[in-house]
Amino acid sequence: MRNPLQDQLLKAGLVNKAKVNQVAREQAKQRQGKAPVAPPPEQVEAQRLQAERAERDRAIAAERNAQARAAEQRAQARQIIEAHKVERSGDIPYRFADGPRIASVLVDLRLRAQLASGALVIVRHGEGYELIPRAAADRIHERDAGLIVLDHSLTPPAASDDDDAYRQFPVPDDLIW
Numbered sequence: 001m002r003n004p005l006q007d008q009l010l011k012a013g014l015v016n017k018a019k020v021n022q023v024a025r026e027q028a029k030q031r032q033g034k035a036p037v038a039p040p041p042e043q044v045e046a047q048r049l050q051a052e053r054a055e056r057d058r059a060i061a062a063e064r065n066a067q068a069r070a071a072e073q074r075a076q077a078r079q080i081i082e083a084h085k086v087e088r089s090g091d092i093p094y095r096f097a098d099g100p101r102i103a104s105v106l107v108d109l110r111l112r113a114q115l116a117s118g119a120l121v122i123v124r125h126g127e128g129y130e131l132i133p134r135a136a137a138d139r140i141h142e143r144d145a146g147l148i149v150l151d152h153s154l155t156p157p158a159a160s161d162d163d164d165a166y167r168q169f170p171v172p173d174d175l176i177w
Contacts, residue, residue, distance in 0.1 A: 073143040081125050081147070084136035086111070096122060096150040098129075103149075105129050116174035118153030 006023070009015045090108025094115060097103075105122065107115065111131065114120040121137035122129050124147050132140070140147055152173055 077140045077143040077147055078125070080136050080140055080143075081123055081130055081132060084132045085125070085130040086120060086132060088131060098124070098149050103129065105131070107131070112174060115150070116152060116172075118151065121148060121153075122150040123147045124149050 006015075006020050010017065010020055088105060088107060088111065090106055090111060092107055092109065092112060093104040094107045094112055095102055095104040111120065115122070115131070119134055120131045121134060123132055123137065123140060129149060134153065137148060137151060
């Protein structure tokens with residue numbers, strides 16, 4: 001049984017009888033055709049596990065890459081320190097806070113004045129400390145800011161109420177403890 005549109009196209013001569021029969025067979029197949037078979041649960045589970053493994057592998061690779069970049073940044077910072085460290089001379093101890101402890105380096109009057117003005121910076125290097133110029137300290141700060149121990153040119157932390165009360169009594173930066 002054909003539909004009225006097919007009959008009209010056939011009478012008008014736009015299609016031939018073979019083409020109409022072919023289209024009718026295809027439509028009948030589509031009506032009687034089976035729905036696509038769902039994949040078995042084992043295959044779905046295997047695909048899910050494979051996707052999880054791929055995601056975990058990507059996360060592990062990203063973590064390794066981040067660790068490699070961090071190690072490379074630390075190595076570059078060590079090289080900068082080695083290349084730009086200032087020769088220390090003198091017998092005046094310059095004390096500074098390194099976290100919870102007080103550390104000191106021996107300097108002369110010229111180096112102490114440069115430290116107080118911010119022209120030199122103290123950085124952690126191995127088990128000790130080194131003095132480096134401001135330009136090198138900026139490059140180290142980009143790579144590993146944790147190596148910088150003392151930098152007088154950085155902006156001071158926000159003032160508290162206690163700071164306001166003692167503002168009239170300034171303490172010099174080059175105070176010797």
